[in-house]
Amino acid sequence: MTLPPTPSQTIGPFFAVGLPWPDGPDVVPEGTLGAIRIGGRVLDGAGDPVPDALVETWQADPQGRFAHPDDPRGPADPGFRGFGRCPTDAEGRWAVRTVKPGPLPAPGGGVEAPHLNVSVFARGLLGRLVTRVYFPDEPGANAADPLLGSIPDPAVRARLVAVADGDRLRFDIHLQGDQETPFLAI
């Protein structure tokens, strides 16, 4: 039996009625060893902040394991949620508190560099956008990453790598424009 899939619709401007969670941005609890803040701004094609976007993240634990039974290599750290959710504020800012994930096995014996999968929803987006955040202190792993390697233009590729900003990592999401973030087809 094959059922036709349900189409996507925009999240609209009023999702704050139901979707934000008090602990949404806490992929890991405050005080977790090695916790970092990753965030930035969501900007539109005119460079203006997008104050009604929802950013979600999904990632492995520091050993590269997922809190999910379909990870065939065994369980993640007990209690590791792996998921973050943050609505943007009036300035388009979002942020999550997390830990750096481990690398992941990839096809052909390769390795995926540590990264976060990211979903972006907003008023004006009729479907989800998907992108990734890679880490600036992993130049070797990033150079060997299959997805990054599939993007020929180094300037475009670099937009998937967060920027160190004091004790935080900054990752701006440009929906459109000269600095448009590479979005992914899954």
Added chain:
Amino acid sequence: MSETLKGQAGSGLVVPPYPPEAPGTHPPLDYPDYRSTRLRFPRRPLVALPQRLGEVTGPLLGEGRVGQRDHDLTVQHPGEPLGERIVVEGRVLDGAGRPVGGTLVEVWQANAGGRYRHDGDQHPAPLDPNFSGAGRCVTDAEGRFRFVTVKPGAYPWGNHHNAWRPAHIHFSVFGRAFVQRLITQMYFPGDPLFTFDPILSSVPQAARERLVSRLDMGLTTPEWALGYRWDIVLRGRDATPLEDGEDDG
């Protein structure tokens, strides 16, 4: 990189694949009739991301997040909300027809007068002190969800002159994998506003009816509430997993 990881790839790492959805399912991101898309849709082609561990897994957020009465939007305040009381029930299924159990379903909606409890909603319709408009539940083993609420009202918006949204309830569903995540809207049968609404009309015509619930007299409760039934079908998972390392993506 670690030798352990290298050793694991291609030596028994099994990743269940989720085939692409048929063209004609989802709306295009570039859809000028919905004005807010103009500065927000990406203009560069999407980069292909082969499915690996991070795509076939996803957040499994269940019971701990949902209170016993969170599925009933009519009991969250001291009094009952105004409006037409309804029951909305359905199943979350995958493309192969299998139930997706244990998955979080979140909903939000306007009140019966067409007003959201949100600072940004300027529609001069009254707020209802007995209605917040948010609910959540976790599907059972058969993939079933059930909400009790009031039918949301239509409301005007600024997209074009005399623009009105048909009555709808927003749905957010996780499924079991990052690739299955879906946010969408459920509509009510026979709404005369359908043809004027660019958001529903953005969906390819043949797929539009999948967003419209149906009145179900079996679900309708005598002397109490009308019942609307609506199933959500997430991207399907292939029956046969493929072994990582045998596929170049």
